[in-house]
Amino acid sequence: MIKGKVIEWNDSKGYGFISALNGELRVFLHISTVQSKGRRPKVDDEVKFEVNEDKKGRYNATNVTILGSGSVPSTIMFSIVYLVLASTAVFILGGEKLFIAAYILMSIVTYVMYAIDKNAAQNGKWRTPENTLHLLSLLGGWMGALCAQNQLRHKSKKQPFKSILWLTIFVNIGAFVWTFTPSGSVFVQNVISNWF
Template sequence: MRLTGKIINWHADKAFGFITPNGGGDKIFIHKNALTNRNRSPKINDIVSFSVVKDNQGRYCADQATFAGEKVRNKHKKQVTPPIAKLSIYLPVLFFVVLTVSYFLHYLPQKIVFIYLGLSIITFFAYAFDKSKAQRGQWRTQESTLHLLALLGGWPGAAIAQQLLRHKSKKTEFRVVFWFTVVVNTAVLGWLMSAQRELLLSLLT
């Protein structure tokens, strides 16, 4: 069943707000990802039609929301996974395979592999924590913090989290900066493995 309501507040910087149903009742949380038309920025007093679902914490939130006058899109329409999404899954796996092989061939110390693995796990949970706070309407983790974790070596965990958690996977500006951190991090690692290999081994072994 679909409901109609009015957006009573909207936080553009955090991409979420709340709806008051026309029939009365508690206000409903809505995230920008719940909008079928994400090219339009919601404004206060906009009328929207939406369905209600429960999030991972069992709380009610809006889903498949459309602005007044727009058609409801078929939620079950088959979606084609974009190449960049597949890359976000395959690249981290390939990266860790290369790290592991490099370690066994004595091109990298074991500590480097563990550093990347540890930072990736930390970054993955940082994304999960940030998404949880977004769903609850709480204060978010700064994007600069997520980018710093990726730059330091947690980018494999970030890439996987973006796709598995469907978090920070649509915002173009964020994605551009993220992939820039990936290029910088891997370039520095490649330089250390070649020009500074002996120095790196002496420092970490």
């Protein structure tokens, strides 16, 4: 097995190149040879692989393992820690348990919308407006958005999309914290009594 680094990656086409042996070896990488399930390569990933030479003398990577792919990405860890802290706050401080269910439901809906949008992008179909994706994040689906960016590699590099996404995350967290204040608690109770 040889160690190297992904130096080029086209996620929509599922291929790229690995540099190994201090840049002396450039190896073609195809997604079908990656062993790390649920994790797609990206530029600067460290990988371990075997090399085959095809009939034209080109080097192709096989049995590719992304090193460190067993670790939880920071955005996913952020989401998990937040959900645990939010759940703890709701139960200890007497917040609305409905918020936890809403976070989970909205995250699932948002993840599905990202998946649909990625599929549409790959097939040249009608796309979900970015404002819709941001609104879903603002309404509590941001954990699903972060998971989708990480797993689906969709909207994960585009600016200013990423900056706006993080703005919606912090506004949502701020609004959640506000619900524990006297004015926030009254507002939530009024909304719940009017809707339920």
